[in-house]
Amino acid sequence: MPGGHHLDGQPLVQQLRGWARELGFSQIGIAGIDLATAEPGLQAWLAAGFHGGMSYMAAHGMKRSRPAELVPGTVSVISARMDYLPRGAAEGWVAAEQAALADPGRAVVSVYARGRDYHKVLRQRLQTLAERLQQAVGPRGHRVFTDSAPVLEVELATRAGLGWRGKHTLALARDAGSMFFLGELFVDLPLPADPPASAHCGRCSACMDICPTQAIVAPYRLDARRCISYLTIEHEGAIAPELRPLIGNRIYGCDDCQLACPWNRWAQRSPLADFDERAGLGQATLLALWAWSEADFLRLTEGSAIRRIGYGRWRRNLAVALGNAWRETGDAAIAQALHAAQAGADDVVAEHIAWALAQR
Structure with missing residues (x-):
């Protein structure tokens, strides 16, 4: 051998x-x-x-x-x-992520996709x-x-x-x-198997309790149809209107269950530069990303997992988040940006823009 x-x-x-x-x-x-x-x-x-x-x-x-x-x-x-x-994640990265979720004007992209x-x-x-x-x-x-x-x-x-x-x-x-x-x-090589890991969740239900859409329907059981990660990434077409307000400012993925998990206080930083933040996606505002043209989207998401959802789904997600921000803040700049985009939008995005404008 x-x-x-x-x-x-x-x-x-x-x-x-x-x-x-x-x-x-x-x-x-x-x-x-x-x-x-x-x-x-x-x-x-x-x-x-x-x-x-x-x-x-x-x-x-x-x-x-x-x-x-x-x-x-x-x-x-x-x-x-x-x-x-x-x-470069700071020691208080969990608190920083939670603060971003609480800021209606911020655009929240799941950490893994930045x-x-x-x-x-x-x-x-x-x-x-x-x-x-x-x-x-x-x-x-x-x-x-x-x-x-x-x-x-x-x-x-x-x-x-x-x-x-x-x-x-x-x-x-x-x-x-x-x-x-x-x-x-x-x-096709027989290798000695490692012993399985033991579970350490105990009675904790923090991830289930925090889920905005209650997609974790039972311990260890996720209904993807309600999961914000699924809705913003995998789901094609219109997002159910009753779920849109629950999405908040999350435009690609959702980390809420991970942020709530006490075990993530020991989350490890990657040794690789590959997962460093690109295109300012950790700090971006909804209006800044809404201003991206399709060419901007393709250029700025090159080599990113985000690119595969396409510009239409990206705009759909942003329209939902802008509607939620418009409802909460009444910022006239949001309504102006939404109105300006109506004429050139495809049917799905146009419907989400109309929904967004109707939130206030």
Whole structure:
């Protein structure tokens, strides 16, 4: 065997951990591929329609819980965690984020989306990790995933010892909170599995209590159709009028459940410049972003996860937030900006502008 490693031994895994740290990952763990116990929960979630318009969630059926069906030959999954809190995040970053939410004129973009598109960052670095593994043990079958295929990421991460599933359904780690991305490397290499992480939410329900739309309908059960992250990113077309006031000034994603979680006092800053804030997205006002032309949007979101929602959905989200700000502040500049944009808007955005103007 090239590299002199036993396939079921720990030396190779220890090397993998070292390589992962060099590549900017905070932690990796190894999970097996028998996820049968996760299937009833997945089936119930789909049957309840909680996936909303994400038809791809149902289209793949139980393939999500069967790694060897997704990638034939898979016998182990390397699960990787990459912290994304920007390098320059202040000690009081949670209070600063909460203050932004309380300022109607501010535009709030989820922290994870203010830097480079995480899909690109993780995929590239996981591929490099796979190449180092191949150099050590010879050619092996593998595939890299980053929120890009029917993979039960949190389930695999918890089984690999990276954390536990919080009541908000995100992965939580005692030394990192939930401000991290997950990625996976499916390999046809038998590796020793790590022990799963134990849960530490206890009786806390802070994430459930804080959710503006009450999308966390029960512990560990999220109705995506009410989730602001889903509504502002995945959902196409009009946003239900009854949910619009609850969105506040959140224009891309929502961090409320994470900001409320006491474990995020230990959230870790990323060692990578990739997740540093771009285009002033941590401080921007709604009116400043509303002034972006489509060319501005494409230029300023180049390499960002935000770009994939497109200019129309971006404008729709901003119109909702401006309507909420108009209701709260009565700032004439908001009404003027909304009126000025009506003529050139597409049908969906025009309807949201009309709604916004009717808020006062």
